[in-house]
Amino acid sequence: MDTASLLQYLVSGLTVGSTYGLTALGFTIIFNTTGIINFAQGEFVMLGGMLAVILGQALGLPLVPAVLGAVALTTLAGGLVERLAIRPARGASPIQLVIVTIGVSILIRGLVMLLWGKDTFALPHFSGMRPILFAGAAMLPQSLWVLAVTLTLLAALRAFFTATIHGKAMLACSHDPGAAALVGVNVRRMVLASFMLSALVGAVGGVILAPLTMTAYDVGILLGLKGFAACILGGLGNPFGAAAGGLILGVLEAFGAGLVSSAYKDAITFIILLALLFARPTGLFGARSADRV
Amino acid sequence: MRPEPLLRCREITVRFGGVTALADVALDVRPGSITSIIGPNGAGKTTLLGAITGMVRTASGSVALAGRDISARPAHARARAGIVRTFQNLEVFTNMTVVENVMTGCHRHVRYPALAALLRTPRYRREERRCLDHALDRLAFVGLGELADTPAAELAFGQQRALELARAVAANPSLLLLDEPAAGLNMAETRALGALIRRIRDDLGVTVVLVEHDMDLVMTISDEIMVLNHGCNLALGTPRQIQKNPEVVRAYLGDDDL
Amino acid sequence: MTAGRGAGNLAALAGFAALVAAAPWLLPNDYYLSTLILAFLNAMIVIGLNLLLGYAGQISLGHGAFYGLAAYTTAVLTAAHGWPVGAGCAAGVALTAAVAYLISIPTLKLAGNSLAMATLGFGLIVHIVFNEAIAITGGPSGFVGIPRLALFGRVFESDLEYYFLVGGVLVLLAWAALNLIDSRVGRAMRAIHTSERAAEAVGIDITGAKRFIFVLSAAYAGLAGVLYAHYLCFVAPSSFGFHFSVTLIVMVVLGGMASVWGAVAGAVFLTVLPEFLRAFEDVETLLYGAILVLCVVFVPQGIAGGASRLGRALLARLGAARRPHAP
Ligand SMILES: Nc1ncnc2c1ncn2[C@@H]1O[C@H](COP(=O)(O)OP(=O)(O)OP(=O)(O)O)[C@@H](O)[C@H]1O
Ligand SMILES: [Mg+2]
Numbered sequence: 001m002d003t004a005s006l007l008q009y010l011v012s013g014l015t016v017g018s019t020y021g022l023t024a025l026g027f028t029i030i031f032n033t034t035g036i037i038n039f040a041q042g043e044f045v046m047l048g049g050m051l052a053v054i055l056g057q058a059l060g061l062p063l064v065p066a067v068l069g070a071v072a073l074t075t076l077a078g079g080l081v082e083r084l085a086i087r088p089a090r091g092a093s094p095i096q097l098v099i100v101t102i103g104v105s106i107l108i109r110g111l112v113m114l115l116w117g118k119d120t121f122a123l124p125h126f127s128g129m130r131p132i133l134f135a136g137a138a139m140l141p142q143s144l145w146v147l148a149v150t151l152t153l154l155a156a157l158r159a160f161f162t163a164t165i166h167g168k169a170m171l172a173c174s175h176d177p178g179a180a181a182l183v184g185v186n187v188r189r190m191v192l193a194s195f196m197l198s199a200l201v202g203a204v205g206g207v208i209l210a211p212l213t214m215t216a217y218d219v220g221i222l223l224g225l226k227g228f229a230a231c232i233l234g235g236l237g238n239p240f241g242a243a244a245g246g247l248i249l250g251v252l253e254a255f256g257a258g259l260v261s262s263a264y265k266d267a268i269t270f271i272i273l274l275a276l277l278f279a280r281p282t283g284l285f286g287a288r289s290a291d292r293v
Numbered sequence: 294m295r296p297e298p299l300l301r302c303r304e305i306t307v308r309f310g311g312v313t314a315l316a317d318v319a320l321d322v323r324p325g326s327i328t329s330i331i332g333p334n335g336a337g338k339t340t341l342l343g344a345i346t347g348m349v350r351t352a353s354g355s356v357a358l359a360g361r362d363i364s365a366r367p368a369h370a371r372a373r374a375g376i377v378r379t380f381q382n383l384e385v386f387t388n389m390t391v392v393e394n395v396m397t398g399c400h401r402h403v404r405y406p407a408l409a410a411l412l413r414t415p416r417y418r419r420e421e422r423r424c425l426d427h428a429l430d431r432l433a434f435v436g437l438g439e440l441a442d443t444p445a446a447e448l449a450f451g452q453q454r455a456l457e458l459a460r461a462v463a464a465n466p467s468l469l470l471l472d473e474p475a476a477g478l479n480m481a482e483t484r485a486l487g488a489l490i491r492r493i494r495d496d497l498g499v500t501v502v503l504v505e506h507d508m509d510l511v512m513t514i515s516d517e518i519m520v521l522n523h524g525c526n527l528a529l530g531t532p533r534q535i536q537k538n539p540e541v542v543r544a545y546l547g548d549d550d551l
Numbered sequence: 552m553t554a555g556r557g558a559g560n561l562a563a564l565a566g567f568a569a570l571v572a573a574a575p576w577l578l579p580n581d582y583y584l585s586t587l588i589l590a591f592l593n594a595m596i597v598i599g600l601n602l603l604l605g606y607a608g609q610i611s612l613g614h615g616a617f618y619g620l621a622a623y624t625t626a627v628l629t630a631a632h633g634w635p636v637g638a639g640c641a642a643g644v645a646l647t648a649a650v651a652y653l654i655s656i657p658t659l660k661l662a663g664n665s666l667a668m669a670t671l672g673f674g675l676i677v678h679i680v681f682n683e684a685i686a687i688t689g690g691p692s693g694f695v696g697i698p699r700l701a702l703f704g705r706v707f708e709s710d711l712e713y714y715f716l717v718g719g720v721l722v723l724l725a726w727a728a729l730n731l732i733d734s735r736v737g738r739a740m741r742a743i744h745t746s747e748r749a750a751e752a753v754g755i756d757i758t759g760a761k762r763f764i765f766v767l768s769a770a771y772a773g774l775a776g777v778l779y780a781h782y783l784c785f786v787a788p789s790s791f792g793f794h795f796s797v798t799l800i801v802m803v804v805l806g807g808m809a810s811v812w813g814a815v816a817g818a819v820f821l822t823v824l825p826e827f828l829r830a831f832e833d834v835e836t837l838l839y840g841a842i843l844v845l846c847v848v849f850v851p852q853g854i855a856g857g858a859s860r861l862g863r864a865l866l867a868r869l870g871a872a873r874r875p876h877a878p
């Protein structure tokens with residue numbers, strides 16, 4: 001196997017892995033503040049891509065406002081999900097809240113299908129489709145966009161969680177909501193914020209990937225699944241471990257498809273994932289025990 | 294000459310990361326006795342019960358029950374061998390009724406295959422009947438007979454403590470380990486508890502190890518007392534000997550000064 | 552008194568059996584009969600899954616795969632290798648239980664979300680094999696030509712016959728589950744759900760109990776799977792995917808955790824609901840999602856919990872009406 005194709009696999013793995021990582025990050029943000037696995041996380045990713053396409057095609061917006069608008073609208077949708085579905089179900093157990101998010105994800109999918117049908121859409125590439133040659137491997141400029149945006153977003157979130165009072169408060173909620181409330185953190189507002197933030201992160205992941213993979217009303221199912229796998233792989237309690245888990249998952253998948261068999265690429269990925277999980281039940285980067293259902 | 298001890302622990306060492314919670318601790322429990330373990334907070338009493346029951350991993354040391362080494366056995370196997378414990382913070386099965394909690398205690402001596410349960414065979418019905426009678430008997434023994442069909446979650450704190458005791462004695466243990474059973478009880482309740490522990494020993498023939506902070510209770514019902522301090526054996530003796538032991542007094546006063 | 556619970560169970564079981572027996576005469580046409588057959592098959596899986604999730608507190612996102620594994624096993628053995636249907640069914644259930652046993656060894660060491668992930672991964676792998684092992688399974692377009700169920704020389708040709716068979720099996724499985732719950736194994740699994748430490752302390756082998764219940768619930772799914780294959784005479788991977796496994800969990804929770812009748816109610820409700828919603832065409836999916844959300848918001852204890860609350864409230868009101876001057 002020559003280095004050029006290995007590099008090719010690596011780049012395409014990292015590109016797809018970025019979106020998995022951002023999806024996984026979205027999972028951990030909500031999990032950390034509420035203890036629930038948000039099954040609608042994949043729909044946020046789908047909404048990011050779909051809304052960008054719709055804003056561009058239907059309203060004729062140029063690419064940049066369409067993309068930014070899509071992210072903003074999805075963030076808003078995240079807030080609505082919390083206000084209209086999660087908050088009314090307060091007092092329900094975590095597993096029941098998970099069922100609520102399953103309902104929400106079906107609802108969002110149904111709504112998008114109703115409004116824009118079952119067709120597949122393509123978002124224009126951010127800066128053209130002329131491949132860049134690097135060490136014999138060809139990569140699309142969009143791949144660079146994906147990597148750059150992901151890294152920037154991760155750095156920004158890192159700063160947010162470690163340096164700002166809101167970010168710290170969000171982490172405090174995860175450790176002990178009761179104590180967080182005692183020291184004056186408004187837990188309810190934190191839950192709302194966590195849904196909006198994770199919708200934002202998901203939407204960004206969706207928007208940057210949409211030019212490469214196309215988008216449709218139902219792409220959120222698979223992306224959500226991969227994102228969940230990534231965050232368990234990385235460690236649920238650890239946002240950046242989860243993001244790293246996404247990158248690892250993407251790379252595994254690309255090499256599995258390239259080197260072994262594309263029909264069984266997902267199977268290979270999941271076998272490796274299970275092996276890692278059995279070896280490290282709390283995830284590669286997770287220190288805390290992962291025993292909350 | 295002393296009889297063969299029912300429980301014999303030697304050189305028990307337990308570490309949590311860098312902390313040594315127990316260092317070379319020894320404990321002998323005579324059959325038919327009430328043996329208390331006392332010591333300041335954090336001395337390692339609960340950890341010692343964990344080491345005896347197999348719920349805490351020991352770095353070294355041995356545990357023998359009636360002369361048989363059980364150090365390698367997992368927790369549930371030690372319970373089946375006859376060592377049953379209660380917990381410092383309540384561990385009642387809140388998703389069951391009171392009597393079901395106690396019936397769960399019968400797990401080790403109610404035996405029939407799962408298939409018999411699925412198909413409701415006569416053997417299953419016979420054994421369940423026996424289990425129920427035994428559980429009701431034990432509930433009456435601790436004074437909760439009236440509450441058999443109440444959901445366990447609805448019991449008051451003191452009643453949940455009694456329920457844990459009933460569940461433990463329903464197992465027909467040979468050795469019963471109690472971790473601070475009087476914590477949170479008022480004086481009258483504590484006195485009743487003392488009488489109950491005596492009856493567990495006298496009427497049911499169960500050897501008892503008691504971890505407790507309430508000195509009145511410990512001094513009145515113990516045959517023998519072992520004092521732990523900072524994870525080490527500090528003293529061993531009858532209540533009278535312990536009360537007069539200057540080292541024990543210092544360990545307690547020293548901690549009070551903190 | 553406590554012994555009365557067995558009698559209560561029997562009464563409920565008899566009532567349910569009567570309802571099952573009467574249902575065909577209450578239904579307007581045969582189409583509903585086949586919906587009900589599918590609902591009952593789902594109910595079998597959900598009763599088993601509820602033993603695992605509702606009672607023992609262990610999640611599985613792989614039960615769709617167990618269902619499929621049994622269905623494909625009997626399909627391949629009977630249609631491609633000429634096995635008698637009865638033997639194919641037995642082999643399907645046995646293989647499912649054996650696979651469940653094997654994967655339980657590493658999997659059940661995990662808890663919570665890791666367990667969810669591991670069972671999910673297992674389900675996805677099995678699903679991929681259904682799709683890709685085309686030579687054996689027929690691939691994505693499915694496996695055709697499965698014989699209709701025949702036992703002891705009797706072929707279950709009409710839907711009505713099949714309905715009574717499936718209804719009978721469901722009643723039996725519900726009965727067995729109720730028996731199990733009130734047994735030492737049942738108490739062991741409920742104990743594990745609240746406190747593994749306290750369960751160990753009374754001598755419960757946690758690993759063994761979890762494994763038993765995992766294998767049993769897979770066997771329930773397996774039994775439903777073989778009955779499914781020999782009912783439709785056609786199986787395709789899409790029926791056994793991740794989506795179906797999630798739907799099963801939703802059925803457990805919506806029906807009411809830790810309730811056998813809740814499991815039946817949840818399965819029937821969520822199998823029949825899409826049939827009703829079909830009339831709404833475009834907004835079908837949307838309504839389905841909205842109903843899920845509303846159910847949890849307004850009936851958080853599930854159908855079983857909600858019903859028993861309602862029952863208690865009615866009884867209290869009746870009692871109050873009958874004894875107006877009660878002290
Ligand atoms: N799971 C654990 N992980 C780390 N350290 C532990 C753990 N359990 C106990 N310890 C430490 O071991 C020491 C002994 O604890 P232990 O609970 O046995 O004390 P104790 O004598 O029962 O105290 P108390 O009277 O307060 O119940 C303490 O320093 C405690 O902090
Ligand atoms: Mg203690």
